[in-house]
Amino acid sequence: MAAATATPVRIAPAARTLRRRSRRNGALLGLLAWLGGIVFFLPFAWMVLTSFHSEQDAAANPPHLAAPLTLNGYREFFGSGTGVSPWPPLVNSLTAALASTVLVLVLAIPAAYALSVKPVRKWTDVMFFFLSTKMLPAVAGLLPVYLIAKNAGLLDNIWLLVILYTSMNLPIAVWMMRSFLADVPVAIMEAAAIDGAGLPTVLVRIVAPVVMPGIAATSLISFIFSWNELLFARVLTGVVAGTAPVFLTGFVTSQGLFLAKVCAAAVCISLPVLAAGFAAQDKLVQGLSLGAVK
Known part of the structure; x- marks a missing residue:
């Protein structure tokens, strides 16, 4: 004792x-x-x-x-004294970022579903292919893209940027969404299929609510990448389809760098991304944590 x-x-x-x-x-x-x-x-x-x-x-x-x-x-950023309005570039950036993000989600969720819940044959090779598309530096594909856009008459067209941003962000979105979808219980999807639900119904009513934090994280990252992209927007656009980052570079002139004006422009251009991140911060943290815990 x-x-x-x-x-x-x-x-x-x-x-x-x-x-x-x-x-x-x-x-x-x-x-x-x-x-x-x-x-x-x-x-x-x-x-x-x-x-x-x-x-x-x-x-x-x-x-x-x-x-x-x-x-x-x-x-001066809003055109006082210069007469140059920042609203067209901001609208172009918002259009390209939102449209490409929606297309990325529409394409990435079914692809990730096929690679995780209903895995295709040799799905690891498919995932490696998606990853390999990000290994090529963007500047290496700049000239071919420019020549294709020129021959197709798509230079200075905002929808060209939408297509490019979709193709650039799609591999990352597929990788992220596959990680999120891998955590969805297969039993609930099988139960929905037994009840007669088709694939679109399963994706919209069953899978989407479960992985909503992952969708929010993926969409926010795609939106940020599209909003901040400069290289292709600087080369492929001009007066009509110029985006906010391209407009920001216009403050660096041959007369020098106007630091206060550049900082004011950078703050204004950063606000939409900051607002989106703040609004979705809870789902962003949940989504990134969900994809990381295995």
Whole structure:
């Protein structure tokens, strides 16, 4: 009996030591996470602060943190004094990003369903093929794409960018959606099929609600990649189909770099992506976590 009561006495100090060590590790990881967040946030905060300075104060070295604030950079971005409106490029970027994201989801979800829930033969080779399309640098395909667009009369056409952005983001979307769909219980889909539901019904009413966090994460990443793309938009567009990143490069002129104006333009162009990420942050975290846990 004495030996039985002595065992908890020996275990309790070890348990307390493990709990204290776990708390210290958790506090250390939390501190590192905060430091990492601050490091990533500081450049954006600096850009926002610079956008409210005059060009003289923005170009000062060392910088003037307490310099007077002004809205001149934003006024010039919205065409005050220049007459150049940013709305057509912003609308072009929004059109290309939204349309390509919808097409990516429409194509990626059935493909991922076929590669995970109803696996095709040699599906690993198919997944490697999708991944291999991202190994070629974008600049290597710039000339062939330009010649094809020129011969087809699609230069300076926003729908050309929609097609390109869809093809560029589709491999990533298939990989992500396959990871999410692999976690869907097969039993519920089999039950729906027994009840007479076809593939479109299963995808829309059964699979989509279950993997909605994954769909949100995939769509947000596709939207961000499309919104930020510059290389093809800079080469393949002109006056009509120019996007927001192309419009941003117009602030770098032969007269020099107008830092305050560029920062103001960058803040305005970043707002749609930030707003989309903030609105879908809960589903984004759930979706990325769902795809990572296996």
